[in-house]
Amino acid sequence: MHEDVERCVRAVQAKDARFDGWFFTGVLTTGIYCRPSCPATPPKAENMRFYPSAAAAQRAGFRACKRCRPDAAPGSPEWNHRADAVARAMRLIADGVVDREGVPGLAVRLGYSARQVERQLQAELGAGPLALARAQRAQTARLLIETTALPMADVAFAAGFASIRTFNDTVREVFALTPTLLRERAARGRPAAAAGTISLRLPFRRPLCPDNLFGHLAANAVPGVEEWRDGAYRRTLRLPGGPGIVALSPRPEHVACTLTLTDLRDLTVAISRCRWTLDLDADPVAVDDLLRADPVLAPLVDKAPGRRVPRSPDGAEFAVRAVLGQQVSTAAARTHAGRLAAARGEPVEDPGGGLTRLFPEPGALAGAELALPRARRATVAALAEELAAGEIDLGVGGDWNEARARLAALPGIGPWTVETVAMRALGDPDAFVPGDLGVRAAARALDLPAAPAALARRSCAWRPWRAYAVQYLWATGDHAINRLPAA
Template identity: 60%
Template sequence: MTATADHEHRYRAVAGRDARFDGWFFTAVRTTGIYCRPSCPARTPAPHNVSFFSTAAGAQAAGYRACRRCRPDAAPGSPEWDVRADVVARAMRLIGDGEVERSGVPGLARRLGYSERQLHRLVVGELGVGPLALARAQRAQTARVLIETTNLPMADVAFAAGFASIRQFNDTVREVFAATPTELRRRPSPASGGAPGSLTLRLTARAPYDAAEVLLFLGAHAVPGLEEWDGSTFSRVLDLPHGPGVVSLSPAPDAAAAVSARLQLTQLRDLGVAVSRCRRMLDLDADPAAVDGVLGADPALADVVALAPGRRVPGSPEAPELAVRAVLGQQVSVAGARTLTARLLPVAGVALPTPVGTLTHAFPRPEALAVADLGGIGLTGARRAALQALATALADGDVALDPGADREEARRALLAVRGIGPWTAALVALRGLADPDVWLPGDLALRRSLTALGSTDAEAATRWRPWRSYAVMHLWALAAPAFFTRPPHPERPLPDIPTTPTAPPPGRSAR
């Protein structure tokens, strides 16, 4: 697409106030000096007064301030960074996970295998700003959340958001939001209340989004001690850089495409990382229009997609955790995998200083698992060896599963670990690395659904690119409806899925 055609395409989205494009790009208006979401309800500017930016950081670097009406800094993230596998997309995923805050641009470059100069050139070449500017925009958004949802002193907000000084904090807030921190706090906003380190946020998604379904799926796999499900709220322990945190997630009462997140953090400077991992776990940044457009056009899936528009792929806050749980779940039921994982927590997990309800431990880190005595877990010798081989490979860096990992390299590295086959490696990519185009080879539940739809495994593996991960969720919903919320529509019944005693529900390996 030419630059002119791209400008026209984006301007049509702005003129139509199309919320589907929120987060994909930002609209900057020369005459007002502000930047907005495409769906901003303000009067549509003239085409010649508009510029478009791929990131909020790019608009800020060009001298524009965030619109106070549509709050573009709080828009859903761009799905582009999850779909793409190139170094810029991997860098964006790592920046979102707080890598620049933890280890600076040098650490970000090392994680990606590039020099600082190479990485800066690539990121600036595509986005117009470098990693530091992108991290700065993220700090500004974290600061705004803390200002508006807590009663923390401004100095505490500044350092919790990652700023090096109060002056830098004040200057950035004024520049980005055209208001002082004190003025932002004066604006009406929900109070968080609760203990220090506690706050409540609303995490937005692109509609349609069925929060209840996503949370039910996560709740059905909940591990006692690590996760909790009460039928409407899913809670879990997060292993964060500066100490464990607890998040409780429930459908937002005031918005169809949003989730309410109640966070309890050891240190508030982990807020940005916690939000990023929750968004990844809930698949909030997906583009349902693109997914449903491809899958819904296939005759085999058309009715299924029509009954569940916008279906998401529930993930994991950290891919190494998902990898360990995938190995534990090989050739056992979901209930069996939950039991085995729960036994693992007191052996190698980090105990919370004080239990939160039934939550007691953070998930074990690879370094602890690699040296733990797993003899009492109830694993076979082969499974125990596979688990510790995986943990050792993760701890040594032979298998990299961070948000910036090269997905193809991760697959090859996983397959090199004895005891891990194609199904397990694919599940890690699908629910751990958030790869939108994964097929699970040999999955029995998928085969059952494909048979009912008159399709085959080989056909399906190629027909639904680049959204095969979402096709997997639709087919799992046919085979195991108890993991999903939507009952069959009385006027459009789903295909009859034959049941067999050996066909596993989602989560069991067919290896």
């Protein structure tokens, strides 16, 4: 979009928050870059330059605006609804792969050479993987500086910087303030967070309907792994540096997020996985405009616009849970998953609630006792074996079509499971489950074709947002997934 200068100028002049994260505006007269919705007086059009990423604006010599904090804008929805190499690379960079494995590790995951990855990212985003990761480290550093009392040396290494000097230089270059001044400006008498605990706000594009999003997560919560407590969805996270716990609460303008981490270097990864779980980088206006064009869906969209697709921070976990939930009730699926977690999950401590376990990794499921039919037990075992061996990649950088094919090749996994995993683990916005009981019930109530094949044909009008259409169809039923739990 950044190449459409006229459209970008109009968005900046209108201070249109819908375009935050789609592009960034460099202002020649001030040397700063902003998000489109910056509250400052818009500059003259001839003084604007547009960039596809914060990293590209920083490389061009612009520093982040202190008023609109463009480095903290919602992520571009491009990386959520595309399945090409650039989109997969951006999801992996957000998940911290470059910091952990370097550019060669990123390239291996994508199946390209490091030079090819560099070239593709430069062509589309104006910055290579190292620059994109550096911009992300700068934002992580800012969060740690402003929300904790950690010594600056600890902040530097927790944010992923190789040296104090690089940390200081980057913070000054990006924010035009020293780390100490950043902390002083943010403090204003606010008490610092406890060690290992970070409280922050997760921005999103409006509108956002929290009912089905948090309702679905809470209704399907696995005992010991997830819970709804005090108005927040809480769950354990398996992170590179050790277990973490997150509490997510819907607010009118943001999602409140409290993270308790074993290793603060996991902050960037944890934030990325929380945003992914809540689908916060979606473009609800684009989604709803297309679905509203169908007269059958229009009343559903108008009633509660901004529905998101509830996802999982761990694709392998969700795939196992999807198989456990085949042909059983939500309550039964939770019971099976909870027993599995209690028997094979790694213990965690949660002084603030009732979380006790990480969901077990695939390699820990071998020989697990499950009160399931023999065929279903065999399916769980085969899936766990493939996931543990790395034969099926359900991570944020996974290839959607390849994952579908490998899942479908396993005995006992049919179209419903494949598409459910594609929707909620892989994040494919066009995944569709025409055979789902709730979807078929909604179709009958709306005079849509109820037969799966016919409904799939009818759903072509909703592409590429059929996963969102599913949320609106599910919302026609009286089920706990459609409403926020009582606080």
